[in-house]
Amino acid sequence: MAGSRLEKLGTVFSRTRDLMRSGALAEAQKPLWFEVYAAFPPLREPVYREPRPRYGKVTDPIPPVLYPEDAVRAKFYEAYGNGPKAFELSQLNFKSTCQRFVEKFIELDKEGKTEPEKLFEETGNQLLAEGIILRRKGTANVAQQTLQKTKTSDLGLEMNLQTMFEAKERQQRKQDQEEEHLESADVQKENPLS
Amino acid sequence: MAAARLLRAVAPRFRGLESLGKAAPRTSQLSSRLYGTLLAPEANPPADPNAINEKLITEPLKHSDFFNVKELFSLKDLFDARVHLGHKEGCRHRFMEPYIFGCRLEQDIIDLDQTVKHLQLALNFTAHVAYRKGIILFVSRNRQFGHLVEVTAKDCGEYAHTRYWQGGLLTNAHVQYGSGIRLPDLIIFISTLNNVFEPHVAVRDAAKMNIPTVGVVDTNCNPSIITYPIPGNDDSPLAVELYCKLFKMTITRAKNKRKQMEVLYGLQNKAESG
Numbered sequence A: 001m002a003g004s005r006l007e008k009l010g011t012v013f014s015r016t017r018d019l020m021r022s023g024a025l026a027e028a029q030k031p032l033w034f035e036v037y038a039a040f041p042p043l044r045e046p047v048y049r050e051p052r053p054r055y056g057k058v059t060d061p062i063p064p065v066l067y068p069e070d071a072v073r074a075k076f077y078e079a080y081g082n083g084p085k086a087f088e089l090s091q092l093n094f095k096s097t098c099q100r101f102v103e104k105f106i107e108l109d110k111e112g113k114t115e116p117e118k119l120f121e122e123t124g125n126q127l128l129a130e131g132i133i134l135r136r137k138g139t140a141n142v143a144q145q146t147l148q149k150t151k152t153s154d155l156g157l158e159m160n161l162q163t164m165f166e167a168k169e170r171q172q173r174k175q176d177q178e179e180e181h182l183e184s185a186d187v188q189k190e191n192p193l194s
Numbered sequence B: 001m002a003a004a005r006l007l008r009a010v011a012p013r014f015r016g017l018e019s020l021g022k023a024a025p026r027t028s029q030l031s032s033r034l035y036g037t038l039l040a041p042e043a044n045p046p047a048d049p050n051a052i053n054e055k056l057i058t059e060p061l062k063h064s065d066f067f068n069v070k071e072l073f074s075l076k077d078l079f080d081a082r083v084h085l086g087h088k089e090g091c092r093h094r095f096m097e098p099y100i101f102g103c104r105l106e107q108d109i110i111d112l113d114q115t116v117k118h119l120q121l122a123l124n125f126t127a128h129v130a131y132r133k134g135i136i137l138f139v140s141r142n143r144q145f146g147h148l149v150e151v152t153a154k155d156c157g158e159y160a161h162t163r164y165w166q167g168g169l170l171t172n173a174h175v176q177y178g179s180g181i182r183l184p185d186l187i188i189f190i191s192t193l194n195n196v197f198e199p200h201v202a203v204r205d206a207a208k209m210n211i212p213t214v215g216v217v218d219t220n221c222n223p224s225i226i227t228y229p230i231p232g233n234d235d236s237p238l239a240v241e242l243y244c245k246l247f248k249m250t251i252t253r254a255k256n257k258r259k260q261m262e263v264l265y266g267l268q269n270k271a272e273s274g
Helices: A012-022 A034-039 A069-080 A097-111 A116-130 A144-193 B002-010 B012-023 B025-034 B036-043 B048-062 B075-080 B094-099 B112-131 B143-156 B201-208 B237-273
Strands: B085-088 B100-104 B107-110 B136-140 B159-161 B186-191 B213-217 B228-231
Touching (some): A034 B048, A069 A097, B094 B100, B107 B112, B112 B213, B112 B228, B143 B237, B186 B201
Parallel strands (some): B136 B186
Antiparallel strands (some): B100 B107
């Protein structure tokens, strides 16, 4: 059976068709898929193209996918970090804290009662009223108490560590002092002998 | 006698003349000469199997979606299976740009409207090839889904190759396996890249051996030589499971349809001759 192994020249279909036209392939040797391809051709002819990189000024042809809510999301993540609740990717209709914040923000914006500068804080307050505590990263503004609690617990830990260190140092000093005493005692003993 | 029965069946209004024909042999010859055209119906089912085969094979090509592959999946199914998720911006292949919808935080998002069209074409093609009793070979060098692909192929009754591809498998088949070997009529790639993120050798070899290919191309793949590319995610387990399910359903559907049609045409043939 005749064949054409030139994969960089034309398509599979064009090569087989031309082989049959020239007589190298008999009608009986027509491949199975030939008529199917002829009836349902692909959207693009599978011609070989050399994958060369772009030269000169390279402009990215792919547009970025951005929504107007993304500005709100950026502000949220900047202020509150990752948010109190972790993302559950296994649920398809999962709503994260950030998403609830964004929806509340848009709602308040539509109502138009609050000024644009105060919208961010207002949404935070409303979510607090609903029961979601948002911890700011860095500055201690909202939920100071929880922050202080964590600080005291940290201090407690530090205190423990400090006391441990001090105790150890005291021990070491005691040991050194004892050694000195012993040495001095030896020296004193030696002296009268000498 | 058979001729007379056939004449009765085909041209009932010539009953009177028929008796004339039966009466005397001379008159039957006369009738056969006079009504020579009437004998044509007898020659109509010529070599029965050939004609039936012709009709059997060419009939499905006349419908745009003979196997109704459109109902097998929807755009939402593709979205839920995360088919639209591509790789990062830096991995993007230049020829995949027409199939990409946009880039969200440096991750490429594949255009699912185009994927739906491409997937329909590809599934339709595989169905027709399976209907014509073609050999289909599943190829994937992605180790995570090797077993799944092999199981899918086994369930369809087709073949799979998910291990190391020896150089002359297609191009040197007659030497490696002996003459008279039949090569696959369609190769389906669940992933067109091999383990070093280069195009799989089988893509080029299939083009060399004039074998059409159907392949799932991710944003870092080269779709130029693949006959029916399907732009989509080839790394998520959900996506690959979806593809395997769809291919298995189309191939089994096509094979069952073939059996159905053979029985149908067999019955028709019997009705005509009997």
